[in-house]
Amino acid sequence: MSEREIKILAIESSCDETAAAVVVNGRDVRSNVISSQIALHTLYGGVVPEIASRKHIEKINQVIAQALADAETSLNDIDAVGVTCGPGLVGALLVGVAEAKAISFAKNIPLVGVHHIEGHISANYIENRELEPPFLCLVVSGGHTHLVKVLDYGVYEVLGKTRDDAAGEAFDKVARAIGLGYPGGPKIEKAAEKGNPHAVEFPRSKIADSPYDFSFSGLKSAVLNYLNGCKMKGIPIVQADVAASFQKAVTDVLIGNAMRAVEEYGIEKFAIAGGVASNGTLREGMRRACEEKGVAFYHPSPILCTDNAAMIGAAAYYDFIAGKRAGLDLNAVPNLKLGENL
Ligand code: KG4
Numbered sequence: 022m023s024e025r026e027i028k029i030l031a032i033e034s035s036c037d038e039t040a041a042a043v044v045v046n047g048r049d050v051r052s053n054v055i056s057s058q059i060a061l062h063t064l065y066g067g068v069v070p071e072i073a074s075r076k077h078i079e080k081i082n083q084v085i086a087q088a089l090a091d092a093e094t095s096l097n098d099i100d101a102v103g104v105t106c107g108p109g110l111v112g113a114l115l116v117g118v119a120e121a122k123a124i125s126f127a128k129n130i131p132l133v134g135v136h137h138i139e140g141h142i143s144a145n146y147i148e149n150r151e152l153e154p155p156f157l158c159l160v161v162s163g164g165h166t167h168l169v170k171v172l173d174y175g176v177y178e179v180l181g182k183t184r185d186d187a188a189g190e191a192f193d194k195v196a197r198a199i200g201l202g203y204p205g206g207p208k209i210e211k212a213a214e215k216g217n218p219h220a221v222e223f224p225r226s227k228i229a230d231s232p233y234d235f236s237f238s239g240l241k242s243a244v245l246n247y248l249n250g251c252k253m254k255g256i257p258i259v260q261a262d263v264a265a266s267f268q269k270a271v272t273d274v275l276i277g278n279a280m281r282a283v284e285e286y287g288i289e290k291f292a293i294a295g296g297v298a299s300n301g302t303l304r305e306g307m308r309r310a311c312e313e314k315g316v317a318f319y320h321p322s323p324i325l326c327t328d329n330a331a332m333i334g335a336a337a338y339y340d341f342i343a344g345k346r347a348g349l350d351l352n353a354v355p356n357l358k359l360g361e362n363l
């Protein structure tokens with residue numbers, strides 16, 4: 022007997038991407054539309070929350086209409102609406118949440134509130150049809166660095182997270198400091214291609230009492246100190262070498278902590294997710310480390326690593342079939358914790 026099709030319209034607006042997607046049964050992406058505000062925020066060297074909210078308002082209807090058209094469907098054929106309700110920028114989140122509530126009310130279809138990190142993790146289900154929990158996932162984005170045990174669909178145990186800056190945030194701050202601008206991740210990766218990763222030995226921070234937690238602010242300060250030192254001594258800065266050495270330090274820490282957990286918990290499947298997971302050096306390093314340990318390695322395509330709504334549709338599906346529903350009182354929660362009841 023064929024499985025009934027559950028067609029979800031998913032909406033994501035937590036930061037600087039206005040996105041909508043149509044996803045069937047959690048893994049079949051019928052459309053995935055992303056309107057990026059990167060060019061706009063580049064003018065200011067980072068995301069300006071107020072501008073992000075306004076741009077979401079301008080774009081959201083357009084993006085949804087495009088997602089429905091690309092999927093050759095209409096709101097009359099949608100079974101549920103899934104929307105990111107946190108964490109993220111409150112004004113940005115509110116635009117998606119209000120839109121999703123309006124559609125849910127007007128079409129009398131269920132509403133599902135999705136945790137943004139749960140979305141990133143679920144991006145792995147889309148191109149890896151065979152992937153099922155349990156697995157370990159490292160979520161590395163602009164706002165988060167979480168090492169998460171995915172015990173079952175929608176059931177998570179956070180093993181570790183950053184104590185200060187997120188990995189993506191460190192990329193962005195260091196990129197700004199060495200004059201590469203915003204967004205830092207892709208620019209550092211590009212610059213690093215021509216650099217020597219062993220040119221500068223930046224510190225690899227460890228948290229003594231918590232082997233799975235991360236800290237990147239010390240690394241960021243070390244880069245700033247190095248730049249200041251060069252300036253004072255009149256030594257020219259080789260941008261590519263600093264980028265490559267910084268990238269190596271971040272990826273060494275991410276790979277080290279993740280592999281420690283893989284060993285300690287006897288993990289058989291490991292996945293990465295989030296914007297930083299599109300970084301080629303990190304992907305290659307993780308692939309090699311997993312291969313050495315005989316662990317299956319999963320990662321989404323770069324376009325599904327950075328913010329998108331297809332991943333929200335994947336997560337919303339598993340919440341939907343588990344019977345989770347949000348009411349019309351669903352609100353944006355900027356600091357929503359993973360696993361927290363909505
Ligand atoms: O997941 P995402 O799109 O948004 C958040 O949920 O934060 O991640 C954005 C972050 C930014 O900090 C960006 O610099 C970083 O991901 N990023 C990268 C790369 N592409 C994006 N970091 C390293 N290498 C990349 N190729």
Ligand code: ZN
Pocket residue numbers: 137141162163295296327328
């Ligand atoms: Zn994200």
